Amino acid sequence: MKQRVITGTLFTIVVSIFIGLAYFYPIFSLIFSLIVGTVASVEIYKALKAGKYQPSAVFMFFGGIFALGSVLAGAVLTDKYPALAFELYLVLELSLCLVAAIWPSIKNKSDTQFYDGIATAGSILYITFPLFCLVATTYIFENGWFYMVVALTAPWISDVFAYFTGVLFGKHKIVPHISPKKTWEGCIGGAIFCALAVMLYFDFVVYRIENFKMNIVVFSIIMFLFGLAISVMSQIGDWFASVIKRHVGIKDYGKFLPGHGGMLDRFDSTFYTLPVGLLIGVILFFLK
Numbered sequence: 001m002k003q004r005v006i007t008g009t010l011f012t013i014v015v016s017i018f019i020g021l022a023y024f025y026p027i028f029s030l031i032f033s034l035i036v037g038t039v040a041s042v043e044i045y046k047a048l049k050a051g052k053y054q055p056s057a058v059f060m061f062f063g064g065i066f067a068l069g070s071v072l073a074g075a076v077l078t079d080k081y082p083a084l085a086f087e088l089y090l091v092l093e094l095s096l097c098l099v100a101a102i103w104p105s106i107k108n109k110s111d112t113q114f115y116d117g118i119a120t121a122g123s124i125l126y127i128t129f130p131l132f133c134l135v136a137t138t139y140i141f142e143n144g145w146f147y148m149v150v151a152l153t154a155p156w157i158s159d160v161f162a163y164f165t166g167v168l169f170g171k172h173k174i175v176p177h178i179s180p181k182k183t184w185e186g187c188i189g190g191a192i193f194c195a196l197a198v199m200l201y202f203d204f205v206v207y208r209i210e211n212f213k214m215n216i217v218v219f220s221i222i223m224f225l226f227g228l229a230i231s232v233m234s235q236i237g238d239w240f241a242s243v244i245k246r247h248v249g250i251k252d253y254g255k256f257l258p259g260h261g262g263m264l265d266r267f268d269s270t271f272y273t274l275p276v277g278l279l280i281g282v283i284l285f286f287l288k
Contacts, residue, residue, distance in 0.1 A: 022145060040267065063124035066128075071089075073085065096124065097121040101118055134151070134274045140281075147281040150201055169183075169186075194230060202220075226276065234273050238268050
């Protein structure tokens with residue numbers, strides 16, 4: 001327990017430093033993503049190997065390079081071509097994944113190679129897409145840092161309130177074969193409190209910064225719904241990571257964070273909420 005508390009405290013401090021510095025220097029969101037992405041890629045690679053899959057380290061490496069290149073190109077040319085990063089990522093990354101999915105089957109005659117290709121392509125998207133969304137949100141939008149922050153922190157709010165609500169009122173299990181302790185009561189409680197926190201954050205911070213002309217009540221309703229979406233995606237992300245661990249027969253993705261497991265064990269929920277942060281930025285851009 002002592003080790004878990006110490007690691008959790010240090011981890012929170014380090015993440016907070018990166019997030020804080022990213023407000024002044026967006027490059028720190030890129031550095032943060034590179035660290036998380038590199039460690040997470042190694043962890044998912046080892047997890048798949050433990051499950052007797054043969055993912056391609058080469059394709060996974062180039063998946064990271066293409067995502068990085070897309071963000072950098074978008075950052076440099078964002079004034080003239082604001083959608084460039086999205087376009088490059090979609091073209092380069094999806095093309096790579098299509099090749100990665102079929103390459104093992106072309107190289108070998110065994111039917112089992114097909115699943116190795118799918119595992120490689122899926123891993124590339126699983127790691128690169130959310131981290132691409134994190135950096136793209138920070139670089140592309142004028143006040144993107146505020147959308148990035150809510151996408152990073154809201155899952156923790158959802159998890160905390162889901163835990164306490166589940167402990168106090170939880171009786172009905174959701175998916176006991178995946179997450180034995182999660183209940184419908186906890187899920188609903190986490191979603192409601194997360195939605196309220198997101199709504200208040202956008203009402204008192206983002207609404208004033210962006211100078212929206214829409215009615216504050218309408219804005220609040222939209223943000224509450226987005227808060228629900230973030231909570232739901234957060235919990236789905238947690239389940240997805242648990243499904244993989246159960247399928248390949250491991251308890252944790254690694255030992256990068258003693259007492260907490262690996263990087264993926266900490267960011268499994270966040271990987272599913274970062275795209276929502278980018279989506280919020282896109283939608284609010286058109287609602288100004």
